[in-house]
Amino acid sequence: MSRVVKIILCVFGFFVVIGTALYADFVKFCNHSVPVFAYHRITTNKDIYSMPPDVFESQMKYLHDNGYKSISLNEFVNKRAMGPDAFNKNFVITFDDGYCDNNRVAMPIMKKYGYTGTIFIAIKYMAWPGYVTWEDVVSLKENGWEIGSHTWNHVALAKSKPEELEAELKNSKEFLNKFDSGFNVNTIAYPFGSYNDDVYSALAKNGYVAAATGIDGVNTVDTPVYQLYRVNIFNDGKDVKMFAKRLLWAQISSWTRSYGLDITKARRFF
Numbered sequence: 642m643s644r645v646v647k648i649i650l651c652v653f654g655f656f657v658v659i660g661t662a663l664y665a666d667f668v669k670f671c672n673h674s675v676p677v678f679a680y681h682r683i684t685t686n687k688d689i690y691s692m693p694p695d696v697f698e699s700q701m702k703y704l705h706d707n708g709y710k711s712i713s714l715n716e717f718v719n720k721r722a723m724g725p726d727a728f729n730k731n732f733v734i735t736f737d738d739g740y741c742d743n744n745r746v747a748m749p750i751m752k753k754y755g756y757t758g759t760i761f762i763a764i765k766y767m768a769w770p771g772y773v774t775w776e777d778v779v780s781l782k783e784n785g786w787e788i789g790s791h792t793w794n795h796v797a798l799a800k801s802k803p804e805e806l807e808a809e810l811k812n813s814k815e816f817l818n819k820f821d822s823g824f825n826v827n828t829i830a831y832p833f834g835s836y837n838d839d840v841y842s843a844l845a846k847n848g849y850v851a852a853a854t855g856i857d858g859v860n861t862v863d864t865p866v867y868q869l870y871r872v873n874i875f876n877d878g879k880d881v882k883m884f885a886k887r888l889l890w891a892q893i894s895s896w897t898r899s900y901g902l903d904i905t906k907a908r909r910f911f
């Protein structure tokens with residue numbers, strides 16, 4: 642064997658070994674990290690925030706066929722103390738704003754696959770056309786869903802005055818809990834993805850245990866609970882492959898981030 646061939650084989654072998662190790666590490670990371678999917682509406686409306694029910698069902702089937710099991714945000718927070726092995730192909734499904742189709746359309750579809758979700762309700766919109774009524778909220782709770790806050794007035798919290806910030810967090814939580822203490826509201830999604838250090842302090846003061854941002858990624862035991870990443874799912878007219886691609890992108894970007902490498906800017910090539 643010539644020297645050149647030996648060198649080529651050595652280099653090839655080196656990359657195979659490194660590639661295999663990296664792939665194994667990535668698969669482990671995926672299994673032990675938790676995607677928090679972000680939806681808004683499940684309807685046939687023609688906008689990016691409205692997912693058609695049949696496409697939504699294909700996405701739930703994809704998760705089911707790939708061995709994923711849903712957990713609540715509270716379960717995610719509580720299990721973190723057990724270390725990374727606490728999670729095995731777990732995910733959270735969240736819905737922002739509080740649309741009634743979350744109960745009337747999404748919930749029955751998810752139930753078929755043994756999945757439950759979390760609804761973040763902006764109190765001001767309750768019972769407006771298209772939004773949840775109390776009956777919807779009770780139905781979701783009775784079907785194992787987590788009820789979370791999306792503030793009272795759907796405001797950008799980082800831009801709120803201190804007294805407004807306090808009122809938005811306190812009043813939305815108390816309003817939902819007053820109806821039925823079983824709601825135990827202690828999670829929130831930030832309207833407009835707006836938050837800062839003052840918001841974290843106000844969340845802690847008001848007993849919130851988790852907050853979801855709009856930043857793409859998946860979550861590990863090390864992700865700060867008030868800065869949870871999400872996998873944003875939009876109705877972009879594509880089939881379930883786009884859903885799988887968005888999940889994969891969130892997993893890759895968080896995996897590289899765990900090694901200190903931010904590849905967010907490479908999103909447009911993916």
Ligand SMILES: [Zn+2]
Nearest residue numbers: 737738832833
């Ligand atoms: Zn919102």
